[in-house]
Amino acid sequence: xxxxxxxxxxxxxxxxxxxxxxxxxxxxxxxxxxxxxxxxxxxxxxxxxxxxxxxxxxxxxxxxxxxxxxxxxxxxxxxxxxxxxxxxxxxxxxxxxxxxxxxxxxxxxxxxxxxxxxxxxxxxxxxxxxxxxxxxxxxxxxxxxxxxxxxxxxxxxxxxxxxxxxxxxxxxxxxxxxxxxxxxxxxxxxxxxxxxxxxxxxxxxxxxxxxxxxxxxxxxxxxxxxxxxxxxxxxxxxxxxxxxxxxxxxxxxxxxxxxxxxxxxxxxxxxxxxxxxxxxxxxxxxxxxxxxxxxxxxxxxxxxxxxxxxxxxxxxxxxxxxxxxxxxxxxxxxxxxx
Amino acid sequence: xxxxxxxxxxxxxxxxxxxxxxxxxxxxxxxxxxxxxxxxxxxxxxxxxxxxxxxxxxxxxxxxxxxxxxxxxxxxxxxxxxxxxxxxxxxxxxxxxxxxxxxxxxxxxxxxxxxxxxxxxxxxxxxxxxxxxxxxxxxxxxxxxxxxxxxxxxxxxxxxxxxxxxxxxxxxxxxxxxxxxxxxxxxxxxxxxxxxxxxxxxxxxxxxxxxxxxxxxxxxxxxxxxxxxxxxxxxxxxxxxxxxxxxxxxxxxxxxxxxxxxxxxxxxxxxxxxxxxxxxxxxxxxxxxxxxxxxxxxxxxxxxxxxxxxxxxxxxxxxxxxxxxxxxxxxxxxxxxxxxxxxxxxxxxxxxxxxxxxxxxxxxxxxxxxxxxxxxxxxxxxxxxxxxxxxxxxxxxxxxxxxxxxxxxxxxxxxxxxxxxxxxxxxxxxxxxxxxxxxxxxxxxxxxxxxxxxxxxxxxxxxxxxxxxxxxxxxxxxxxxxxxxxxxxxxxxxxxxxxxxxxxxxxxxxxxxxxxxxxxxxxxxxxxxxxxxxxxxxxxxxxxxxxxxxxxxxxxxxxxxxxxxxxxxxxxxxxxxxxxxxxxxxxxxxxxxxxxxxxxxxxxxxxxx
Numbered sequence: 032x033x034x035x036x037x038x039x040x041x042x043x044x045x046x047x048x049x050x051x052x053x054x055x056x057x058x059x060x061x062x063x064x065x066x067x068x069x070x071x072x073x074x075x076x077x078x079x080x081x082x083x084x085x086x087x088x089x090x091x092x093x094x095x096x097x098x099x100x101x102x103x104x105x106x107x108x109x110x111x112x113x114x115x116x117x118x119x120x121x122x123x124x125x126x127x128x129x130x131x132x133x134x135x136x137x138x139x140x141x142x143x144x145x146x147x148x149x150x151x152x153x154x155x156x157x158x159x160x161x162x163x164x165x166x167x168x169x170x171x172x173x174x175x176x177x178x179x180x181x182x183x184x185x186x187x188x189x190x191x192x193x194x195x196x197x198x199x200x201x202x203x204x205x206x207x208x209x210x211x212x213x214x215x216x217x218x219x220x221x222x223x224x225x226x227x228x229x230x231x232x233x234x235x236x237x238x239x240x241x242x243x244x245x246x247x248x249x250x251x252x253x254x255x256x257x258x259x260x261x262x263x264x265x266x267x268x269x270x271x272x273x274x275x276x277x278x279x280x281x282x283x284x285x286x287x288x289x290x291x292x293x294x295x296x297x298x299x300x301x302x303x304x305x306x307x308x309x310x311x312x313x314x315x316x317x318x319x320x321x322x323x324x325x326x327x328x329x330x331x332x333x334x335x336x337x338x339x340x341x342x343x344x345x346x347x348x349x350x351x352x353x354x355x356x357x358x359x360x361x362x363x364x365x366x367x368x369x
Numbered sequence: 370x371x372x373x374x375x376x377x378x379x380x381x382x383x384x385x386x387x388x389x390x391x392x393x394x395x396x397x398x399x400x401x402x403x404x405x406x407x408x409x410x411x412x413x414x415x416x417x418x419x420x421x422x423x424x425x426x427x428x429x430x431x432x433x434x435x436x437x438x439x440x441x442x443x444x445x446x447x448x449x450x451x452x453x454x455x456x457x458x459x460x461x462x463x464x465x466x467x468x469x470x471x472x473x474x475x476x477x478x479x480x481x482x483x484x485x486x487x488x489x490x491x492x493x494x495x496x497x498x499x500x501x502x503x504x505x506x507x508x509x510x511x512x513x514x515x516x517x518x519x520x521x522x523x524x525x526x527x528x529x530x531x532x533x534x535x536x537x538x539x540x541x542x543x544x545x546x547x548x549x550x551x552x553x554x555x556x557x558x559x560x561x562x563x564x565x566x567x568x569x570x571x572x573x574x575x576x577x578x579x580x581x582x583x584x585x586x587x588x589x590x591x592x593x594x595x596x597x598x599x600x601x602x603x604x605x606x607x608x609x610x611x612x613x614x615x616x617x618x619x620x621x622x623x624x625x626x627x628x629x630x631x632x633x634x635x636x637x638x639x640x641x642x643x644x645x646x647x648x649x650x651x652x653x654x655x656x657x658x659x660x661x662x663x664x665x666x667x668x669x670x671x672x673x674x675x676x677x678x679x680x681x682x683x684x685x686x687x688x689x690x691x692x693x694x695x696x697x698x699x700x701x702x703x704x705x706x707x708x709x710x711x712x713x714x715x716x717x718x719x720x721x722x723x724x725x726x727x728x729x730x731x732x733x734x735x736x737x738x739x740x741x742x743x744x745x746x747x748x749x750x751x752x753x754x755x756x757x758x759x760x761x762x763x764x765x766x767x768x769x770x771x772x773x774x775x776x777x778x779x780x781x782x783x784x785x786x787x788x789x790x791x792x793x794x795x796x797x798x799x800x801x802x803x804x805x806x807x808x809x810x811x812x813x814x815x816x817x818x819x820x821x822x823x824x825x826x827x828x829x830x831x832x833x834x835x836x837x838x839x840x841x842x843x844x845x846x847x848x849x850x851x852x853x854x855x856x857x858x859x860x861x862x863x864x865x866x867x868x869x870x871x872x873x874x875x876x877x878x879x880x881x882x883x884x885x886x887x888x889x890x891x892x893x894x895x896x897x898x899x900x901x902x903x904x905x906x907x908x909x910x911x912x913x914x915x916x917x918x919x920x921x922x923x924x925x926x927x928x929x930x931x932x933x934x935x936x937x938x939x940x941x942x943x944x945x946x947x948x949x950x951x952x953x954x955x956x957x958x959x960x961x962x963x964x965x966x967x968x969x970x971x972x973x974x975x976x977x978x
Contacts, residue, residue: 046809057825182415185965189957191907193914194950197933205940212936302814309816310911314934324817325915328824340821343814351812 039355043348048107050344051120055103058337066090120341126334130327135338139323143342145215146308146319149235153242154301161247162293165254169262169289170281180251187248196241196314203237210237213316238315242308246300253296254289261288294361295354302350406892409970416966422959426952430767439765440706441922445756447475447520447687447728450942454747457491458730464488466738472518472565473686473727476747477501479523480725485512487525492747495521499537508533518727519565519583520607524572530557532572540568540584549580564605566646571610573603579612579622581605589623596622604685606630606646606664613644619653629665637661645683645690647703652690654680660692668704676700684726686744691726691733699724699733707745716741751944753929759948766924766949767956773840773919774906780844781905782898785851790882792852793859803852811849816911819846823917836919839912843905851897858890892971899964903957910953926953 066089070082077085090096094105094112104110108119118124125135168177187195204212215234216222222230261267262285270284271277309321316322320339327336410416457476464471464482471480477491479501487508493501501523511527518524522536522543531551534543549572551557559575569583569590579600581590588608602613609630612622619637621630630651640655650664650671658679662671668688678694685691689703689710698717701710707729716733721741725732729745750759792803822842827835862868863886871881910927912918919925926949933939933946 046812049809050813054821057821061825185961186954186958189903189961190954191911191914191927191957193911193930193934194954197930197939197946197950200934200936201939201943205936212939213934309820310915313915324820328820328917333825336821336824340814340817343817344812347812347814 036356039352043352047344047348050348051107051341052100052103054337054340054344055106056099058333059099059102061331061333066093066095125338125341128327128332128335130330130332130335135335138335139320139338139342142319142323145317146312146321148231149239149242149311149317149319150301150308152235153239153246154297156239156243157246157250157300158297160243161250161254164247165251166258166281166286168251168255169258172259177255180255184248184251187244188252189248191310192241192245193310193314195245196238196311199237199241199244203240210234213314215317235317238311238317242311250296250300254293257289257292258285260292261285264288290361291358294357298350298354298357302347406970410966413966413969415962416969419959419962419964419966422955423963426767426956426959427771430764430771433764434768437761437764439761439924443706443755443757443922445752448748448752448756449754450945451476451492451748451752451756452942453749453751453944454492455749457745457747458732458742459490460732460740460742461488461490465740468734468738468740469513470515471725471732471734471740472516472523473725473730473732474501474518474523475520475687475728477518478730478732479516479518479525481513481516481525485514485528487513487516489523495537501536503535505533505535508535515563517563517565517570519570520567522565522568522570524563524565524570526560526563526572530560532560532563534570537568540586542568542570542583544582546580546582548578549574562603564603564610566605566610567607569605569608569610571603571605573600577601577615579603579610581610589625589628591624593622593624596620602644604644604646604651606651606685607648609646609651611644611646611651613641613653617641617656619644619651630663632663634661634663642681643683645685647685647690648687650685652683652685654683654692658695660690662690668706670703672702674700674702682724684724684731686726686731687728689726689729691724691731693721693724697721697736699731701731701743709744711743713741713743716743750948751942753945754932754942759929759944762924762929763926763949763952766926766929767952769836769919769923769925770906770910770927770953773836773843773909773925774902776840777843777847777905777909778898778902780841781848781901782851782894784845785848786855786887786894788848789852789855790859790887793856794863794878794882794886796860800856804856807849807852810846813846815846816908819843819908819912820915820917823912827917832920832923836923839909839918843908847901847905847908851894851901854893854897855890858893859886862886862889892967896964896968896971899960899967903960903964906953906960907957926956 066086070086070089073082073085094102101110105112106119108117108121108124111117112119123136125139127133128135128138131138164180168180171177200212203209211234216227216230217234262281264285267280267284270280275284308319309324311317312319312321313325320342324336324339327333327339454476458478460471460478460480463486464480467482467484469481469483469485471478474491477489477493479487479489481487487504489501489504495501499521508525511529511531511533513525514528515526516523519536519542522534522538525533527533532545532549534545536542549558549560558578560572561575562573564571566583566588569581569585569588571579571581573579577598577600579592579597581592583590585591589610596612596614599614599616600612601615604611604613609621609623609625609628611630611633612620614620617639619633619641621633625631629649636655636659637653640657641653642656644651644653646652647670650662650666652660652662652670654660658681660673660680660683662673664670670688670690676694678696678698680692680700681695682693683690684693686703686709689701689705691699691701693699697720699712699721701712703710705711709729709731718735720736721733722736723734725734731742731744733741735741748758748760750763752758753762788803788807792800819842823839827838830838859882868881868885871885876885909918910925913920913925913927914930916928916931918927921928921931929949930946938945
């Protein structure tokens with residue numbers, strides 16, 4: 032097991048470097064010249080020759096003429112930077128946001144909390160609904176509720192989440208006025224503690240409902256399919272023939288077997304909503320990672336965008352690792368270390 | 370096996386002679402697997418609904434663009450946020466055989482009958498509070514003899530020469546000059562003509578004096594004194610006016626020196642019998658029937674058609690003119706974006722008495738009092754914030770969305786199938802390499818990565834190239850699923866005897882993979898392709914919705930919804946998001962239903978055998 036984990040982590044690190052190199056190269060496709068930017072203010076007070084001289088010196092000083100791999104290693108913090116220190120991504124230097132005029136790490140902290148908050152909440156909500164519903168549909172396959180759910184879920188996973196958002200805003204915020212249209216908290220209010228939490232929840236309710244609803248379709252179908260497969264196994268017939276109570280058959284004999292595909296789904300879905308919440312955050316004006324990312328891209332603040340992109344990459348890589356490892360935990364038949 | 374047969378055999382099973390029952394082996398012999406899949410699919414009601422729905426939408430967006438051309442640069446500030454309506458020319462039936470005057474606003478019509486009653490129709494709501502429908506009580510009480518409609522206001526004249534203005538009056542639309550008001554010394558001046566432009570209005574008195582009032586910031590509403598007392602007719606364009614004098618000459622009487630109208634053509638010094646104005650041009654017709662158009666003609670207003678008969682009267686819309694001929698026929702020319710120059714044969718039966726034209730509408734009144742209309746009836750699905758027709762944009766947006774989705778899916782299938790087949794057949798190092806690449810690409814967070822690519826590379830290209838870029842990006846990011854699937858299928862297939870036989874016969878490896886093995890996995894590929902097509906369309910629309918896909922003015926179903934996420938649009942301008950969202954949702958639902966049905970059809974397990 033340990034050997035396998037180490038192997039997986041080694042592979043993960045390799046992929047991380049490949050992906051980050053890819054990103055860095057993409058990022059370098061953008062025509063920009065920090066040296067020229069820095070000298071822009073002094074341009075008028077210098078003669079062309081002196082300016083050229085200074086420009087060349089500065090370029091050398093900033094290391095802009097070096098090979099892209101060297102610059103990448105410097106950015107990553109693998110080799111010392113121009114000042115002779117190891118100070119790159121690996122040492123916690125995520126760069127400087129031109130748009131916010133702050134270090135990226137400072138900009139990212141509060142949106143990250145928001146995103147994690149709504150994503151975890153949406154996960155709990157979605158799992159709480161889809162798993163019982165999926166099991167029920169599988170057990171009562173072909174029944175009225177199952178047929179209704181089948182049609183309903185196809186609608187759920189066909190319609191893009193922003194259309195669901197528009198419809199829900201129209202129904203719940205505009206017509207019924209139950210929830211605010213967008214935003215993160217009552218403007219001007221200075222709540223603390225429990226009240227702050229409730230106010231947040233009030234504002235996040237609609238985005239959460241939309242996220243949950245958007246994921247109901249696909250997940251319910253998946254849980255249902257996994258459960259139907261599990262219920263058609265021979266040992267279920269045996270259990271029933273033995274006279275095991277139906278509840279025990281479903282929840283203990285069948286559900287455990289259905290759990291493996293479901294766990295895969297849950298993790299990949301959890302990763303999906305991290306990037307999928309880009310749309311929700313943008314639609315509901317929530318200051319999360321997704322809307323920050325869009326803001327970075329729109330305002331050509333690529334250092335910020337790159338840092339957030341790396342965050343997404345790390346999340347998805349770690350998620351893939353957890354997914355692999357969880358097979359072994361959920362299903363004792365799987366020997367992943369082989 | 371049809372339903373009928375099925376029921377039949379069930380009856381036989383229960384009560385009939387069992388010898389005739391087709392057992393499963395016979396059935397398998399009769400039906401080839403392909404035939405069975407097709408039958409399964411055709412009997413799946415949801416799947417067929419999906420197929421029919423998808424085909425309908427697909428043909429609609431494929432064929433309709435040829436009939437509904439789109440002008441990408443189009444924007445029309447007179448038609449912004451108009452809800453779905455087709456009543457812009459629906460005059461009340463009380464007006465028939467009894468028409469006194471009709472005037473057209475951008476989206477509404479106003480008219481009065483010979484009894485002095487005033488009516489409005491069409492989309493009369495100008496802002497949240499201003500509605501042209503709310504005719505002031507004093508107007509309803511008065512006996513109205515003439516009406517004029519501007520951009521957002523209406524002027525009406527009663528038989529006692531009182532002027533009434535309603536609608537938007539914020540910019541002085543109701544600031545009627547004192548000369549036109551009743552005074553103790555001179556009495557009320559008799560008014561013979563009223564006209565209206567963009568927030569300006571004009572009136573002509575029987576004494577030959579012309580007066581203009583309204584928002585003078587952009588419009589030239591002053592009149593040079595030397596022409597007063599000699600004016601026979603006035604014509605009001607959007608911001609300007611010109612006068613026809615009693616000596617048959619046309620003059621620009623405003624104080625502005627250098628606009629498109631100040632240089633009145635030389636041949637209009639005498640002999641002019643009628644003048645009219647469109648939005649940006651003016652036209653005059655002389656005694657001989659020669660029509661001269663001057664001004665800023667952008668929509669073909671100067672292309673006066675040749676006619677046998679002599680035009681005698683002119684009427685101007687926003688970008689078109691209509692002329693009444695000596696023989697009672699009418700012709701229209703200029704812009705035809707809303708059908709405003711489509712004079713039908715039924716109109717030209719030679720008995721037109723007069724025409725009322727304005728903005729995009731024409732009303733022709735025959736000598737018997739019937740009213741013929743042509744021009745803009747309304748927008749079937751409303752317009753957006755730039756005054757563009759939603760239906761046109763849905764049609765063309767659908768074409769873009771489907772094209773992008775289809776090509777992206779084709780790219781991903783080609784890449785996925787080739788790499789999957791190679792990995793599956795050769796195994797070993799090739800397999801290792803391809804699967805690692807696919808894992809890396811599959812592991813990339815999809816949406817953020819597509820956003821990044823679009824933002825970084827997309828800025829260098831123009832709209833067309835950007836569209837191709839989006840297709841390629843989507844295609845190259847979404848092939849991993851198909852690749853894995855094909856690989857797994859090929860791994861299973863390559864162990865079978867027929868592959869060994871082919872190898873023994875010395876068939877080349879490429880041929881074995883693509884000709885012997887691949888046809889066996891085609892059905893699964895079809896399912897993937899169908900579902901993947903929907904996914905690609907969804908992704909493209911999400912990118913466009915966020916502003917990183919295909920950018921306006923090129924419409925897609927995604928970018929039509931950009932900016933719809935605020936309560937004002939959601940509530941008040943519901944047609945701007947309901948229709949694109951509905952057709953897009955319907956389309957993806959149909960594709961997914963179809964994909965599910967195909968999967969059920971090709972999967973023998975679903976038959977329960």
